[in-house]
Amino acid sequence: MSISKSYRLTPQAPYRFDYFQKRVENSSNSYLYSIGENALSRAHIIGGHPVLVHITLDTPSTPNAPVIRLDVQGAHSDARADQAADIWRHMLSIDRPLLPFYQQAATDPVLKTITSDLSGMHLLLDSSPFESTILSIIGQQVNLTFAENLKRSLVELCASSIDVNGSTHYAFPSPEQIAALNYEQLRAMKFSQRKAEYVIDFARGVANGSIDLHSLQGMSNAEAIDYLIKLRGIGRWTAECVLLFGLGRPDLLPAADIGLRNAIQHFWGLDHQPTEQEVREFAVPWRGHESYFTYYLWTALGLARAAQKQQTVTPKAKRKNSKNMAERDKE
Incomplete structure (x- = not known):
């Protein structure tokens, strides 16, 4: 019942x-x-x-x-x-709570402005480290649209759902469900051979207990990353995604991330993209809330680029877009 x-x-x-x-x-x-x-x-x-x-x-x-x-x-x-x-x-x-992070950000004029503009924005986390790892593996080296199609096809293949008020809601599959699949089933859904192997083999390891994701809770960031990157199909980028979005670690600094390096260059007006080591030195004042600073900078850079792109639309293109919108309104 x-x-x-x-x-x-x-x-x-x-x-x-x-x-x-x-x-x-x-x-x-x-x-x-x-x-x-x-x-x-x-x-x-x-x-x-x-x-x-x-x-x-x-x-x-x-x-x-x-x-x-x-x-x-x-x-x-x-x-x-x-x-x-x-x-x-x-x-x-x-x-x-965000207030300790905001108090820390207030010491830097750039970060104070960004956090003020995005006040109240929290980390959007995955439901579990297992889900986060599978989603990150699928997202490796493919565009967002293709990644979404692969993820959706996996969820629908495993077909765990609940019907409420006439609507069907699919759940992300369990380790046991993915472990029961074979590579050919994922290959038929446009997974590459290696990606199919990485996803299923990881799920099988979690299902049989040879991969212990619960143990990550008691590890430092460095220990957890070292544990994860020993697993087939998981590099540092994927491991950092799991710690940030799966475990919700507040103090993760993905110093090699291109998006973070671009954001630092953009907002602080650097004449070059900072190296990984330069990011680590730059982020020393962020200690304890590195994940939040990174998340806010990613978001702020995305918004800045969207605004810049909007400003570069030519007057002719604007007139054309306005005409198209008017024509659609008539339909």
Whole structure:
């Protein structure tokens, strides 16, 4: 017998749920969610069964201090419902107040402006280190659209779903489900041979216990990265993604990341792209919140480039776009 259970989440201000939802909408993982107005739903496998979590803004709520209602449906016990709620507390960064990070950022004029502009933006985390690793492996060396197609095909192949109010919600597969697949099944869905092997072999290691992801919790960043990169198909970039988005480590510095290096060059007006070592030296004042500084700089650079691209649209192109929009309005 399944049960339903509701929770009320009150993250410390500032907290912008709309930033989180926009991030979901623009992510290559958006296929995992059902998205509504100030509402998100997603299924998870809890205790071997699919469970649906639905979140909405409750009242009273303000943009910087929302009250979030979390409803769990299909859980087989109170404990399983609590487990689903805990997953979302992690994904939504509910228990990670931003004020200490903002106080640290306030010592640098550039970072003070960026954090002010993006105030309330929290890390969007994956539901588990396993999910994060699989998603990162799939995303290696392919564009976002192709990555999303591969991810979606894997989820639909394993076909764990729950039907609620006439809608079907697919859950990200468990290690055991992916471990039961063969390489040819993924090759038929346009996975490369190596990517198919990396995904299935990793899942088999987690399923049989030879890969212990729970042990990562007790490791330092360096120890966890060293553990992960020994596994086939996982390089430093993937390992850093797992620590940042899977475990939610606040102090991870992906110093070799091109996006971070470009952001530092852009916002501090450097005459060259900083090297990995220069990034490490530059980021010494960020200690303790390196993940947040990185996340904010990635976001701010994306927004700056989008604005710059918009400004470079020629007057002729603007007129053409306006004409096209007017014609569509008539249809």
